[in-house]
Amino acid sequence: VDDITDRLIDLKLNVVRAYSFSREFKISKKIEPYALHKIIANNKKLAKMGQEKARYSVLYDSSIIATTCMGSYRNSLREIRFDYVIVDDAQKANIPELFIPLSQVKVQAILIGDSEQPGPNSQIPEMCKSMFKLLIKRLKYPASFLTTTYHLPTMVCDISSGLFYGGHLQHDPQAINSYAKISPAQKGPLMLINCLGEEEVVGDSYINEAEAVCIKDLIRTFLKNGVGQKKISVITYTLEQKYNIMMRCEELKDVRIETTEAFQYHTNEYVIVSCVRSSMEGDDIGSLGKAERLNNVLTRATRSLIIVGNARNLYRNQNWRNFIDKHFDAIFCEGLGDSPTALTSSQVAEEEKESSLSHEAESDDEEYLSLIHISEPTRRYAISYAVFCLKKKKKTKTQQH
Numbered sequence: 001v002d003d004i005t006d007r008l009i010d011l012k013l014n015v016v017r018a019y020s021f022s023r024e025f026k027i028s029k030k031i032e033p034y035a036l037h038k039i040i041a042n043n044k045k046l047a048k049m050g051q052e053k054a055r056y057s058v059l060y061d062s063s064i065i066a067t068t069c070m071g072s073y074r075n076s077l078r079e080i081r082f083d084y085v086i087v088d089d090a091q092k093a094n095i096p097e098l099f100i101p102l103s104q105v106k107v108q109a110i111l112i113g114d115s116e117q118p119g120p121n122s123q124i125p126e127m128c129k130s131m132f133k134l135l136i137k138r139l140k141y142p143a144s145f146l147t148t149t150y151h152l153p154t155m156v157c158d159i160s161s162g163l164f165y166g167g168h169l170q171h172d173p174q175a176i177n178s179y180a181k182i183s184p185a186q187k188g189p190l191m192l193i194n195c196l197g198e199e200e201v202v203g204d205s206y207i208n209e210a211e212a213v214c215i216k217d218l219i220r221t222f223l224k225n226g227v228g229q230k231k232i233s234v235i236t237y238t239l240e241q242k243y244n245i246m247m248r249c250e251e252l253k254d255v256r257i258e259t260t261e262a263f264q265y266h267t268n269e270y271v272i273v274s275c276v277r278s279s280m281e282g283d284d285i286g287s288l289g290k291a292e293r294l295n296n297v298l299t300r301a302t303r304s305l306i307i308v309g310n311a312r313n314l315y316r317n318q319n320w321r322n323f324i325d326k327h328f329d330a331i332f333c334e335g336l337g338d339s340p341t342a343l344t345s346s347q348v349a350e351e352e353k354e355s356s357l358s359h360e361a362e363s364d365d366e367e368y369l370s371l372i373h374i375s376e377p378t379r380r381y382a383i384s385y386a387v388f389c390l391k392k393k394k395k396t397k398t399q400q401h
Contacts, residue, residue: 001017001066001067001068002017002027002028002031004066004088005017005031005034005066006028006030006031008064008066009030009031009034013063013064014062014063014064015034015062015063015064015065015066016034016035016036016039016058016059016062016064016065016066017031017034017035017036017066017067018036018059018065018066018067018071018074018077019035019036019037019067019071020068020070020071020074024037036055036058036059039058040054040055040058046058052076055076056076056079056080059076059077059080060080065077065082069087069093069097069098069100069101070097070100072085072100072101072104073100077104078104080104081104081105081106082104082105082106083105083106083107083108084105084107084108084109084110085101085102085104085105085108085109085110086109086110086112087101087102087109087110087111087112087113088112088113089112089113089265090111090112090113090130090131090132091113091114091115091117091118091119091130091132091133092113092118092119092120092130093120093130093131093132094119094120094122094127094128094129094130094131095129095130095131095134096127097120098111098131098132099131111132111135113132115130115132115133115136115137116164116165116291116292116295117264117292117295117296118261118264118290118292118293118296119132119133119292121261145168147168147169147170148169148170148171148172149169149170149171149172149175150172150175151175151267151302152171152175152299152301152302153175153177153179153189153190153301153302153303153304154171154175154177155177155188155189155190156189156190156298156299156301156305157169157170157171157175158171159190159298159323159326159327160295160298160299162326163291163294163295163298163319163322163323163326164291164295177189178303179270179303179304180222180225180226180227180270180303180304181225182218182221182222182225182306189301189303189304189305190304190305190307190327191304191305191306191307192307192309192311192324192328193214193218193306193307193308193309194309194310194311194312195208195210195211195214195278195308195309195310196210196278196310197209197210197211197213197214197278197310198210198278198279199276199277199278199279202240203240205238205239205240205241206238206240206241206276206277207238207240207241207244207276208241208274208275208276208277208278209244211241211274211275211276211308211309212241212244212245212248212274213248214308215234215245215248215249215272215274215308216245216248216249218272218306218308219232219234219249219252219255219272222270227269227270228254229252229253229254229255230254230255230256231268231269231270232255232256232268232269232270232271232272233255233256233257233258233263233266233268233270233271233272233300234249234255234256234257234258234271234272234273234274235257235258235259235260235263235271235272235273235274235297235300236257236258236259236260236273236274236276237259237260237274237275237276237277237287237288237293238259238276239259241274241276242257242258242259245257245274256268260273260293260296260297263300264296266300267299267300267301267302268300268301268302269301269302269303269304270301270303270304270305270306271300271301271304271305271306272306272308273297273300273305273306273307273308273309274308274309275288275307275308275309275310275314276288276309277309277310277313278309278310278313279313280312280313280316284316284317285313285314285316285317285320288314288317289317289318289319289320290319291319294319294320294323298323311324
């Protein structure tokens with residue numbers, strides 16, 4: 001919400017940012033004059049009216065109100081009905097969340113999101129259902145599809161387009177395709193390093209020490225090639241692995257290290273991914289194998305993406321298998337020397353087939369609404385999870401003119 005509010009301020013629009021009470025002390029200096037509680041606090045006349053009346057007065061006179069889905073029912077907003085409601089990143093909202101702003105619209109609601117990116121995240125299965133995805137994929141509700149990507153390297157754009165968007169994505173002709181190489185064997189902005197370290201269970205999560213060590217070496221290699229720390233981000237599939245990598249890279253203060261969920265709507269020039277899971281036991285690789293999470297990972301880097309994981313384990317999953325078969329001639333084994341050892345994707349497939357057969361032998365005993373489908377890579381900037389409530393004001397003669 002703050003990212004979009006920031007841009008609306010630049011356009012000199014009459015916008016008010018309505019924060020939840022817990023966020024009122026965490027706002028930027030640029031947005032502060034537009035924050036609802038600050039507007040009231042700095043106006044003596046409004047301050048005397050009492051909080052509820054003051055909030056309603058400010059909100060009613062505003063052209064644009066920026067808040068979250070849950071926030072659209074707080075701060076006296078529930079008393080107002082809006083001509084237009086625009087929900088950004090709509091695929092991230094579960095059904096109850098999305099119904100809050102939709103219940104306040106009078107003329108039209110516009111949902112903007114990407115059905116191929118991760119949806120709501122909750123421990124309760126029913127709360128993980130996305131109404132946006134339901135409308136797009138199951139009910140086939142008509143939607144506008146935006147197709148031009150603005151931050152992905154051409155190669156990565158083509159991969160994401162082919163795997164997840166039916167080949168409809170187009171890259172920006174001015175896309176940046178230069179990148180810092182970490183190995184002479186690297187042929188493009190995308191690289192998969194086969195790290196054979198074992199996963200370890202920590203509480204109800206996992207870590208992978210070998211991947212953490214490999215990632216620290218990768219960061220050092222980037223730094224030696226002149227890439228600044230702020231241009232490097234590390235994302236991982238588990239929270240414990242995030243803390244593990246942070247401990248190992250404690251001196252690298254400006255390298256951002258996050259989980260894939262926390263980094264979902266952010267990008268950086270160079271992104272390193274820790275897949276963590278390496279166990280060949282079981283029938284699948286868990287949430288790591290979900291198509292939407294793979295798509296999310298592939299679309300985070302603007303120059304180069306390095307994936308660190310166990311290639312044989314990843315290959316057991318159909319989504320990763322499609323990715324590896326089509327886009328990797330060789331998967332580089334752990335180590336960044338001048339001549340890294342490499343496996344061909346066919347070798348990985350053959351070894352995975354043998355492993356699978358062996359495992360099976362051992363286991364015999366066991367119009368009111370408008371939708372805009374904006375593929376997340378097409379965003380020019382990272383935008384936060386937000387909803388905009390637009391209310392028409394009575395037109396003055398000047399406005400009518």
